[in-house]
Amino acid sequence: MKVARAVAWRNIHNWATKPSMLVPSLLFPLFFFTAFAGGLSRVDSIPGFDYDAGYTTFVYGFVLLQASAFGGIFTGFAVARDFESGFSRRLMLGAAHRGGIVGGYWLSAAVRAATTIAVITVVALIAGLEVHGNGIDVVGLYTLALLMNALAVLFGTGVAMRLRTMQAGPAIQTPAFLLLFLAPVWVPYDLLTGWVHAAATVNPVTLVLEAERGLLAGEPEKVLPAFAVTTLIVGITLLWARGGLRSAERVA
């Protein structure tokens, strides 16, 4: 626990005190929210678009997921940077329980995501976000978001600990980017066409996104399957991160 706290504190401190790390992680989800909620608001007039809480709320569901995932992905970059600078090697020699290192990165990713989500939520509320769900729905909404954050950071940590270089960036970012954008981002699933519709059908993020939008609209749907699938993937990525740690231990 001590190791996890120390690693988390260092990462959060680095992130919060370096504008080059803090600003993009806050700005990018805001850009997406502004561009989609503002630029595409007319899309809710398309025949077949059926979402009572409005387009701003519809987009918020996606940006919430994106901010959660990218909080984890950016932490994966920090792991890679720590290996490249040699810090991780020293950390591994000094840590009594190395599992705490992964725990620390996980904790820092959760703090990053929570901060970004707080900023986006304030902006979204100003822009007209309507939450029709009750208290339990809201708890479910943000728990799902934190689970997404966990699976992203565990995946990113697993990759970074295996490759141990900043060159790992695209290998961490690209799968996350593809999974997020091959879901019903701008319109409901039924209005997707072409290959993106086919991809969204098998993409687990579609399930999570639909559950989040349902919770926001106060009409929960597919919530249990979304939790089940996300928890299962978190379990798999936990094993993946543990494998990465073992791989890093062998060379430390």
Added chain:
Amino acid sequence: MNEVLLLARRSVVRTLRQPAMIVPALVFPLLLLSINSSGLESATHLPGFPTDSYFQFALAIAFVQGALFSANSAGTNVASDIESGFLNRLSLTPLRRVSLILGQLTGILALGLIQALTFLGVGLAFGEGIAAGVGGAVVIVLLSLTISLAFGSIGAFVALRAGNGEAVQGVFPLFFAALFLSSMTLPRDLIEIEWFQTVATWNPVSYMLEGFRSLVIEGWNAEALALGFGCAAGVAVIAMAAASSALRTRMVRT
């Protein structure tokens, strides 16, 4: 003149030798085009949407997004020359400042040409053709190069002003903000949120996009083309002047 050509050759070779600079600049705009055109095809059902194919509408985004990568690449290249001391040695030569910057940006123009031809090829292969015909395709390439020069000059200015690559990376999100706050996803008259429509109307990137769209969707539209080329050239001239001034300041300090 000979020195400028040597500088231009070096810039082209250096850019083309870096797959990490070329591949993302081609792949990401195409990926976004592909995802956008499938994800937003239903937007063509909106009354007043100018075409029944969102792919035709979104093709313009690939050209502008590709040019945004030019800003990053140009800035990174110039910053690397500053950090390695190459620019200091160049400042001892009798080269004119604008020539020096143009020489540095030739590689970005080469990258812009590769991007424009690739996006045009993809547009012709998967879209419904270019409404303005072969001449329109040539104008699309010219507009694309002008925009690459404009954004590349901004990247060079930031690098010359700040002197390091990290600053260029830090400014990169602002370029994306300019793209996102434009008529990127819907025509301006279909944007419902008033403040967003106002920002998009004042944003020169909207007119660059509309210049491309006029050629792809409508055919020849003198007003859209004049605004597209005018905005791109205007940004290029202002950014080039700013970069030249920043270079003078840097040389004086040296």
